[in-house]
Amino acid sequence: MTLAQEVKQIILEQSKRANVGHIGSNLSIADIVTSLYTSILQISDPDDPERDRFILSKGHASLALYASLYLKGWLTKEELNTYCGEDSLLGVHPEHKLKGVDFSTGSLGQGLSMATGAALAARYQGSQRRVFAVISDAECNEGSTWEAVMFAAHHKLANLIVIIDLNGQQAIGYTEQVLSLSPMSERWKAFGWDVHEVDGHNSSQIINIVEGLNTVDDLPHVLIAKTTFGKGVSFMERQIKWHYYPMSDEEYQQALNEIRGS
Numbered sequence: 001m002t003l004a005q006e007v008k009q010i011i012l013e014q015s016k017r018a019n020v021g022h023i024g025s026n027l028s029i030a031d032i033v034t035s036l037y038t039s040i041l042q043i044s045d046p047d048d049p050e051r052d053r054f055i056l057s058k059g060h061a062s063l064a065l066y067a068s069l070y071l072k073g074w075l076t077k078e079e080l081n082t083y084c085g086e087d088s089l090l091g092v093h094p095e096h097k098l099k100g101v102d103f104s105t106g107s108l109g110q111g112l113s114m115a116t117g118a119a120l121a122a123r124y125q126g127s128q129r130r131v132f133a134v135i136s137d138a139e140c141n142e143g144s145t146w147e148a149v150m151f152a153a154h155h156k157l158a159n160l161i162v163i164i165d166l167n168g169q170q171a172i173g174y175t176e177q178v179l180s181l182s183p184m185s186e187r188w189k190a191f192g193w194d195v196h197e198v199d200g201h202n203s204s205q206i207i208n209i210v211e212g213l214n215t216v217d218d219l220p221h222v223l224i225a226k227t228t229f230g231k232g233v234s235f236m237e238r239q240i241k242w243h244y245y246p247m248s249d250e251e252y253q254q255a256l257n258e259i260r261g262s
Contacts, residue, residue, distance in 0.1 A: 001260065003071060004034040004203065008232055008259045010067035010080070016252045018084035022092065023255075024230035024242035025061040028167045028200075029134055032225055035203040036132060037068040040210050046074055046100040052129050053102045053118045057111020058136040058165060059093035065101070066090055074100040109142025111135055112162065116148045119160040119220075130159045130215050138170035141179045146191070153192030158218040161210060165200065167229040171243050184224050193222050200225030232262050 001009070011026045036054065043051040056065050066083065069075045075090075075098075082088035089098040093106030103114050115133035122129050139145050152160050166184060168175050175181060188195045196209050206223065213221050229243075230236030233255045247255060 003038055004031050005259060005262065006071060007034050007064060007067040009256065010070065011063045012233075012247075012252065012255050012259060014063055014066070014080065014083045016247055017081070019246045020084050020092065021242070021244040021246055022060045022063070023233075023245075023247065024236050024239065025058065025136075026063045027231045027233060027236065028227045028229045029058070029061050029165050030064050030067075030231070031201045031203055032134060032163055032165065032206065032227075033064040033068050035206045036134075037072060039203070039207045041132065042130070050127060050129055053115070053122075053131045055103045055105060055111045055115045055118070055131070055133040056094055057105055057115070057133050057139060058108065059105035059111070061165075062090075062092060062094045065094055069098075069100040072100070108136065109139050109144045112139070112145050112148040112152075115160060115162070116152045116157065119152065119157040120155060122159055123155075123157070128159075128216075130161060132161050132163065134163045134165060136170070137164055137166045137168065137175055137181060137184070138178070140164070140181050140184070140187075141170075141175075149188070149191045149193065152220040156218070157220045158213075159215045160220040161213065161215070162220070162222040163200075163206075164222060164224050165227050166224055167200075167227045169229050169238065169240060169243075171240075173240065188222050188224070192219060194219040195222055195224065197224045197226070200227035201231055232259050234258060 007030045041052045070080045083090040094101045096104045119131040236242040
């Protein structure tokens, strides 16, 4: 089983144990987050002040993050099993008090502003650390996102790398029907960003693009990652209801079998 498959299995296991939703959103970014934590983020210790920073702006997909932190050894199995439990730090949205989480998120449209501030802070401190943010395509409906986009371009924050989870849907419908964002690449180019399109389920492609970025004296960077909501589970893929629904026993077993066999 690959690490990405392990992350997806943990997403299913913990969602089922806690009887909570947001499963499709987590599966959408599982390959992206796994790529970050296995091959991209320079973090020898989550308390190292010179570590790269990571902001999961689409905070409702926190299980993908928790699974990655667990596989890195920064969360114990006992801690992981408290997901959505009473008095747990592992809620539906990540909390910065949890080891390995740099910023609390969940109010959509705010994460990129935090990432921009963190990137500017690194510049002022003379640090070479980079800042990564995973945002949803629906967050590009938010005005605050575009304020941060303009700010980062104006200050040429080359140490800022944004990955957009372009799965084409959100809580209340398909993104093209709620508020069209097409063409996404051209919008970001118009705001002065270095734009790359990528398959959000192809780890090698994601890693290769990030490795080739100039994060010292260039424009801020954005990877527009084309993804499939609910990726890997046939009955969840591109289905709005799996933004919310928990799984029945039968659905859970089918989902596990499909993830393990993918």
